[in-house]
Amino acid sequence: MIEVERLSKTYQMGEQKVSALDGVDFTIEKGEFVAIMGPSGSGKSTLMNLLGCLDLPSSGIYRLENLDIQDLKPNQLAEVRNRSIGFVFQSFNLLPRATALENTELPLLYGRVAKSAEIAFQALERVGLAHRAKHRPTELSGGERQRVAIARALVNSPAIILADEPTGNLDSTTGKEILNLFLELNQEGVTVILVTHELEVAQQTKRIIQMRDGKIINDTMNGVLSC
Amino acid sequence: MLIWVMFKMALRSLLTHKLRTFLTALGIIIGVASVISMISIGEGARLQTLNTISKFGTNIITIKPGQKKSRHVTTGKVDTLTLEDADFVEKNISLITGVAAQVYRSAQLKFENKNTNTTVRGTGASYARLANFEMDRGRYFNNEEIRSAQRVCVVGSTVLKNLFEGINPLGKTVKVDGKNFLVIGTTVSKGALSWYDPDDQIFIPVTTAQKRVFGMKHVQSIDVQAEKIEDLETIKEDISRFLRQRHNISEGKEDDFYVQNSAQWLNSWGDAAKTFTYLLGGIAAISLMVGGIGIMNIMLVSVTERTREIGIRKAIGAKKREILEQFLIESVLISFLGGGIGILLGIGISRIVSNIGGWETIVSTQSIILSFGFSVAIGVFFGFYPANKAANLNPIEALRYE
Structure with a gap:
């Protein structure tokens, strides 16, 4: 499903070239639940941006569902993001003036999917928030907001859900609930890639990729971490 | 969607x-x-x-005095038209039904203790007909009164309201710049424009205006009414030719008058x-x-x-x-x-x-x-x-x- 070969990203910082990602290789199969860990500056955000088709690599190959992402134009990237990727952010990133249902519906509208309101409502039902459909983000708790964001990520039945520290802004109880939701979704067959710095969270996933200085230093299956 | x-x-x-x-x-x-x-x-x-302009009739040709030029020097005076020119036009031009010479100036009117400033228009007898003024009471002055420069006047409806509210003005005497005039008629209102009220004026014989009020020998405009609109151009050409002759304007020199019809003026x-x-x-x-x-x-x-x-x-x-x-x-x-x-x-x-x-x-x-x-x-x-x-x-x- 995801094939990454010698993926690199360098940024121009004034006179200097900074290598944020330095020749990364891995593959992720359909139905996996992968945690990406690493200290800040290790390149995990850069990797997420590339996997999420928000940015293009400086070199290397990123193949998503057999599509060569590195060769795409901005509008094609937007289409891939819309169709194949669901984002869940640490700070929820919901539109403040739109209701939960409207927030969830938005990707379907950009994808020009018919019966968008119905599908969006089903997605809200799936995350247990059907009764809050007409509420705006400001009227929802942090956990509820993150559920809306997950519903929005799910609504287009994407190939992968990319979650960037989804529990980072939540208390531990709510964080656990959200993590359980990801686990449930994964059991239903959704591929999830999750960035976290909490070992506790990472240990519940099937696979942990550890990064440092733009490189993968560890890639372990079944949550057995070799430190 | x-x-x-x-x-x-x-x-x-x-x-x-x-x-x-x-x-x-x-x-x-x-x-x-x-x-x-x-x-x-x-x-x-x-x-x-x-x-409003078209109310005055589109079959009217207006002759206005131009600037007299002597040796290419413009004197600035516009006194090239006279009453005699008007008479001359009336006698010599065919296809016309009326000629009315005019002089006008604003003046102060006084009746008993009321005063008003208005336009005093000196005209010929046929002006009322040419300018579509209908008489309300009394009559317009006749040729005899013009010839002898009588001090009679016809009052417009705005002036009537200002000076004679509730009074029958006929037979009353009104002072125009201090001179007594007998009111012999009033006109029906034509309705005012924002910038011009045709009812805010009084009419006096053109001769009286020249000799007794304004002290001038020339006239400020001559209105000529054509019988048919189709003849307007012919009449204009005739007027130009005759007046040039009368004013001794040699070939190649400019007219010392303007001939315009109201349609042109309208345009x-x-x-x-x-x-x-x-x-x-x-x-x-x-x-x-x-x-x-x-x-x-x-x-x-x-x-x-x-x-x-x-x-x-x-x-x-x-x-x-x-x-x-x-x-x-x-x-x-x-x-x-x-x-x-x-x-x-x-x-x-x-x-x-x-x-x-x-x-x-x-x-x-x-x-x-x-x-x-x-x-x-x-x-x-x-x-x-x-x-x-x-x-x-x-x-x-x-x-x-x-």
């Missing part, structure tokens, strides 16, 4: 900042309202004037009024432009404020074009809103102007369509730059924006 959702979103974002939206739209509101009301005032003035007035309307409209259009700059300014602020929102939209798959459209819809909506309110306001202003100011105003569909179209175009034009800026934002940076 998507466009409808975008429209709803744009409306919602405008409603979130009601005051800001209103202030932004205000520029357009004022612009459109001023375009519509200015053009309506200009058009109203033009049509009303043309109507040139119409053109002047149109220019005036365009000028008013143009000035108003500038305020519409300023309104457009206001939209651009607010949209730029809005794009900056909503950087994060733009980032979210891009992350979930909005294309550049869709972001562009969203912001364009917003700015066009503002100008649309402003245009709509501006039209109502403009119509309201022109109503008020015609009710209170007494100016006739005409709100033309053309000016509505023009100003509305222009304001929407301004929304697109000035909204494009901010919208394009939003559409080109980098999604990663936009998402990181606090």
